[in-house]
Amino acid sequence: MTTNVSPQRLGTLLVALALLLAPLALTGQDYVLRVLTVGATYAIAVYGMNMILGLTGQLSLAHGGFFGIGVYLVGLLTTDYDWAFWPALLVAVVGTTVVGYVAGVVALRTREEYFAIFTMAMGFIIFLVISRWESVTHAHSGVSGVKYPESLGLLDFSDPMLMYYLVLLFLLGAGYVTYAVRRSGVGRTLIAIRTSEDLARSVGVNVGLNKQLAFAASSTFAGLGGGLFAAVQGFVGPSAASVDLTFEMLMFILVGGMGTVMGPVVGTFLVLFLFEFFQDFEAYRFIVVGPIIVALVIFAPRGIVGYLNAFAGHRRSRGPAGGNETGNRSENRVPDTTTEAKETL
Amino acid sequence: MTLLEVRGLGKHFAGLHAVDDVDLDISAGEITAIIGPNGAGKSTLFNLLAGFYRPTSGTVRFKDRDVTGMSPHRTVAHGIARTFQTTNLFEDATVLENVLSGRIVRSHSTVFDAVLRSPRHRREERRNLDRAMDALEFTAIADYRDEIASRVPQEVQKRVSIALALATDPELLLLDEPAAGLTEEETGGFAQLIRSIVASGVTVGLVEHRMSMVMSLADHILVLDHGKEIASGTPETVRTDPQVIEAYLGAGHHEQEGTG
């Protein structure tokens, strides 16, 4: 470990600080706080996508569906079944993990594009079930009156600022887990799978099991994000489980940087901001936003954080860094069909 | 002592007998070479031993344990490591990271250890780093550890793949044409490396085309042709075996890459 502060750490610290201090700068601006809070719940789910796509290299398009399951578990349990929020959230997290694991058993039999489309179909089925199973989900009527998290001691979460900090806490947790995984043997395992399944197998990686676990873990994050989303919104409808949402999340992670620790946060907030900013153009905003997305994918295929990391890694000398700290120096390569290694933050 | 015992092993692909009724004993502490013309089934045999293919008949026993048809992640855990004929590395990762990935199979800490940074996890990470560095030094490429794997010279890449295999702490190392495409001089270095691997207590199985290298290195040789064993024994016996000579002459020039 180096003792001086690496650029990645500094960047991370500043992002964290910005997020922590945001509410203080935004007093009386509940709208921005709301965008940030909702964005943070998305970002948590995007960390899940990062786990399966960014680290393990499997493009799962069922993610919006898993998010929706989390949303509806909390939504329905706290209203129709009158549960408290916390146990409902627990059930949402455990429930989506289980659903994710079981879905993974079947889905991971397929590979590459087939896996992508297969999971897209699963996502669509989840959406159809949620939007059509009237007697349970209330279909398009949605669920209103989702409970706030019950207060813990003096903390009353009906205050938007506290709610924000609560979600932020979970977000930091998700970021930390990603960081810890990323620099551990587990992360090495997943990245090995992403780079070459055959080689990973030959060094003794149980490819099937690890993909399975990564898939389940990714849905855990989706469920957590979804559960919090339900509480933040108070009202939920089927659009919280749509395939469109999956693609939005995919956009977040791509803009932020796949496989990086900070990518999901930066990407999510940046794209959401872009969307909000262009709201003033109403329907025509997509004439601008569409090409921006295309341009980002073409010119910054590794995402903002991926790019900054490469930049930082490039500038760093080949110092005595610990193995897992070494940055990626292949930024000049054209992205290959195998997802590239994007190291550390 | 017989480390690996193969009896009646066969693999059929859609009507083709890639490996047919092969017996093989690999003794601990020796170098056993498998030779034969192109398409003889050498690589297929390796794939069967390492669990990449499931045999259609026969048994493989490793350290008196039946490992027939066991998936690769389990054979590696039991101590069988292998390299590939065409160098196969995590190309975008550094040399050290590549070798570290060989430690995955020996790691027991879980996601929770990683998240909680448990003492076990830290101990293990340290040990993994040490073992990886050992492997790099053993293969004499420690200087390249922070280079991106795809950007180092070919010879180094080949050494990385051996270091990667060694990092899994194998008892049996299966090398599939480790010196293919190298110069005469580099090949000499590799022969030296293989000897030192055996000296360090790891048994070696070797698929190789270069007769000179095989004859000078191997303690025991198995000759395959069309998936069948045509001869086996010491280099001396094999060299003079008429069937071997015929197979090699009949197969013509054999100094090429092939899928064995």
Next chain:
Amino acid sequence: MTLFIQQLFDGLALGGVYCLAAIGLTLVFGVLRIPNLAHGTLYMLGAYVTYFFLVTVGVPYVAAIGLAAVVLAVIGVLLERLVFHPLRNAPHTHHMIAAVGAMFFFQAVAQALWGADFRRMESPISGNVTILGAQVSWQRIVIVVTAVLVLGLLTWFIKRSIHGQTIEAIEQDRTGSSLVGISPSRVSMLTFGLAAALATVAAGLVAPINLLSPTMGDALSLKVFAIIILGGLGSLPGAIVGGFTLALAEVMTSTYVSAAAGEGIAFVVIVIVLAIRPTGLFAKAVQR
């Protein structure tokens, strides 16, 4: 029984539309390995451009479809040049997001040009014919016949013409074909143009029995993906069989089970098929 016959014909007409749209998508995938999520928007644009020629300019129906197919072929080529060509070496994740960006753009443009409200496009082909007691409209018969015709022509094109053979060559072996002097770049453009034109024909045929709106391609997009996955990515016969299978499954499920089940059946079918055969019905051994 009459109901069954009725639904059979409806299913065949729907299948024809699905096929025409799916073939373009599967060609693009087979040749370029791009899962083009924007395919549905090309279909939508195809419908509007046909509408433009038919209603605004006033050319005859068939000519309108033909002209629109040409316009869309150009748009398809532009899409390939501006969006997918720069991404030719990128992973499919990037293609998908770029396609979403293109989709946003095309939909917004269509809304800006033609408005958000539904449009109706009258076809000169009207009236019914009674087949075995079922009322089948001529438009639907035209759809089936055109689909079969176009599929036949396409097969001929791919087998017989130089360009078609190029497409097939690249589909089968990308590196090999570039060695024999075929420019993959030209083939990419050709494939995209062809795909967009086929989608336009599908849209031009189906528009008179439905309505035009900037989002008309969204639902189709998902289904067409289901079809080509079902058939096996890149497989022409797969797309044809998949198209008709899914259309009939949809129609029959909604008739004999429920309307909601009919909407979801396409996706249930892929989940089941892929769970059993992870590479689709007509999988080709694709070397990557």
Next chain:
Amino acid sequence: MAPTRIRSGTAVAAVCTGLLLATSACGGAGGSGSDTIVIGYSGPLSGGAAAYGQNIQDGLQLAIDDLNERGVTVDGEEYQVELASLDDQYAPNTAATNAQRLAEQDDAAVIYVPHAGGIQAAQELNSNRTEFLLGAYSSDPKIVEQGNELTMMIPPSFKSYVAPFVDKLTQDGESRLGLLGTASEYGQEWTKLVTDEWRGRGGQVLSDNSIDYGTVSDFAGPVSRTLAENPDVIFLGGPSQPTAVIIEEARRQGYDGSFLLMDQAKFEEMEEFTDPENLNDAIGVKPVRAYDDPGTDDILDLYAEKVTEEQPLTSEVTLNYQSVAIVVEAMQQAGSIDDATAIRDAIPDAIGEVDDHFHVSGFPTEITDAGHLRNADLEVAYRTPEGEYEHLPIEQPDE
């Protein structure tokens, strides 16, 4: 080396702080001067329901233009009225975010949302912290059943229609009802109500062939399924245009029974999309042009002149048009442009004070305690088998 490190690290941070600042700044630009009244609107301006969203927007804008022309004075000060619109693509959660933005950044005291999901999501907001009066354009009665005190429900509740529609269409002993409604939120609610009503009278309800009007490529299948069961009456409806296509398809397949139309489908729009003959023997909401309120002719002209001549004016436009006039009048009565509660409380008095010009299609005569704007003499339209429109008064249930 140190400088580069900082530069690269700062870049990440700069992106994020920049984003935060910019987010807080954006939207503020569209804000209001001291002499402006902002009416907020969040509706589907893109995506599948964009046409609907634009109709509502047109209604609001027409009213605002008329009001500005006449001058708006609140508490002695003159004001310009402005419309601030945001797109929510029909997503409830986006609608809520938009509503909050409109309330805080544009200081809109009244915010219109035209879909039940978005209305409910916005109600979670205005019952908590952000205070605004919600102009709820949805005929789903549950939006006023939640007891939200700052909701103003604009159209008649669809509950009002069900019994009279069924009454009319069962006069000759019709007993078999086919279901072919849209699978959208209130399409499903409607289907349920009609089913209950029909069964309650001993009629037979056939299989439910509800489909999503927006995604089905060919309506022939669902239609022939429905017809295969020989219905006497078919319930259907969604956006007018696909509804018209479905009706045409049913007639083409030889159906000669009656249609019971959900209130979202409008006769005047369907007439544009299919031969009006096909619509004979159908019951639905009354076309705007059939009203002879003081302002009806004016608004018909105005709409053709300012918005479009290609499409007919429907109650989607006029009901919202009228309600803006009421809200602004209420502001004048309350003497406040930003106190949502005061504005809501002034509505009962304001209703009677709105200039006749704004009475265009059944102007509300009261607002219920729950917040529903109602016209006591609500009528519906029945298109006879001969193609004439009959107007029938209906009873509205108590709320």
